[in-house]
Amino acid sequence: MTEDGLIQKNFGDGVFLADFSGKVVYINEQARLKFGYSAKPLQQMEFYFRDFLPDIDLGTVSEGIVTGAYGRNAEGETFPLFFSMNSFWLDGDKYSLVVIQDIKNRERLDKELSEPLNELVDLKFALDQSAIVAITDRRGVIKYVNDKFCEISKYRAEDLIGQDHRIINSGYHPKEFFARLWRTISSGDVWQGEIKNRAKDGSFYWVDTTIVPFLDEGGKPYQYLAIRFEITERKRMEGELQKMMTRIIDVQEDERKRLSRELHDGLGQNLYSHLITINRLLSEIDHPLLVQMQEEAMEMIEEIRDLSWELRPSVLDDLGLVPAIRSFLNRYSSHYKISVHFECVLGRRLPAGTETTVYRVIQEALTNTRKYADVDEAWVVIREYDDAVRVIIEDRGKGFVVSGGPRGVGLFSMDERAKASGGELQVLSEPNKGTKVILEVPVG
Known part of the structure; x- marks a missing residue:
């Protein structure tokens, strides 16, 4: 079957394609017959959108909506018809695809249109039963909230619409948290994470959040859809x-x-x-x-x-973290013949719990190095920042696949110690590319 035959089969009575100026750049045979135009090659003729639909403005018709209108044929006679139109961009130019339907097919068209509409209504109902939904414009101003949003935030819809999400900001997350969120969605990417919010009565609640940007023809977000599920009890x-x-x-x-x-x-x-x-x-x-x-x-x-x-080690309690680590590294290198390069920028004693966490993570990471890495040297770096201490333990040995595999007791222990100190542990490794363990713990 020819391309034109496929278009006729799929689009019924007729179809034509117009560019942004309204000039018709494609028309199939059925559309020619309906409007009474000759079968001369298109390049030898000049068709315009208004030749077919004189009362319809190309720039104002809602895309995808089938509308009743009057068509005009080559003799200037008008007749009722139904059509649907969708616009799209191709190589920087805008085009409109118009599909013509015969008046006798209106009942079938109404049925075809109502089915997806009913399906959308059902999907919205199902989503509203379980999810907290909000839609904002490109600046983050709330345009729509569902009943679930109002129920958990304890705000009325009219209190929320026109505001931004700072109205429910709990103050729990640092500014950089939301800065990263905005960088992600404004670049057109989906953001997922957990957010702690504050309701109108001052109570706090947690939500597992997915924010989806809707993009315009230029690939820029023009609105955002946020779908949230309450996880307060889980937290x-x-x-x-x-x-x-x-x-x-x-x-x-x-x-x-x-x-x-x-x-x-x-x-x-x-x-x-x-x-x-x-x-x-x-x-x-x-x-x-x-x-x-x-x-x-x-x-x-x-x-x-x-x-x-x-x-x-008693030296950890008596003299502090750095002497304890130096003593441990000396014993470690002597026993296992692994040279450990130690670099430390730490000018003070840390809280006892934090010192224990740092010491145990270094101890456990180097134990894993001697057991699995098959190397003769490793590196330990400790750096102090304004409000945190970062520790890096690295080797250039066998490595392993971090995600998907079972977590050993050592990794679990390090992770739990980091969480207990309010910190975060990150393990980076690839087969034959070594392993890097990064611990970051806050300090007052």
Whole structure:
């Protein structure tokens, strides 16, 4: 079948295409017959939109709407018809596609139009039952809100329309949060995230939000559709779980500290006393069993010290984060033959909980390095900013696929410690391209 045949089959009685000036650049055979024009090649004739539809302005007809009108044929006679029109842009020029329908097909047309309209009404009803919906213009001014929006925000629709979303701003998120949001949607991309809002009565609520920009012919947003689902209860439960996890971590660290002290000051000291006794006996009696006892006692003391250190290094509590890290890195490099390059810009002691978090994340990350990376060097960087400390632990080893795979105990532990300190952990890795662990924790 020819292209013209396909158009006739798909568009019924006739179709023509007009450019922005109204000049017809394509017309099919059925449209020619309907309007009584000859079959001369189009380039030898000049058809204009108003030759067919004299009472319709090309620039004002709603796109996609079938409208009753009078057509005019080549003899100047008028007759009733129905048509639909859609405009589009091609290579920077605007065109209008007009589809002509015979008057006898009005009942079929009405049915075809009503079906998608009814479907849209059903979809809107379903969405309104579960979602909080708002539409804003390009500047963020609210043009439409549904009943669900009013129900959760406790504002009336007339209170919201004409305002922007600052009316429900809770003050929880920093300005940069909303700046990033606006950069995303104003560039034409969809934004998704969780936002804490404040209702009219002062109560707070959380929403899982998707904002979709609607783009004009130039690819610029002319309005935004925001669809939200309330997640206040979920966020409350997450908060309770986080408090519980923070408490568990604190209890764990306290128990580690207690066991470390008992091993070092109790069992360790007792073994050291036995070693002194053995040394005294050796000074008086030369016997191979005493030499063996001396060596075994020294090995046990060293094992106790290592275990005590792994549980909780006393230098972390006594001298602070940086000496503890330096001591750990020295022992780490000596034991595992991995050279660690350490760079630190930190001019003060941090809160005890923050120091513990930083130390444990470095410890866990380097443990993963020695187990899986297959390298002989690594890097640790600590930098202090105005309101945060950033820690980077990096190796250039085997790497792994971060997303989609199971999270090991080590990664889970680091992530939970970061959250417990109000911070954020990011793991970047690719196979054969190494691994970078980035911890950022706030400081007062």
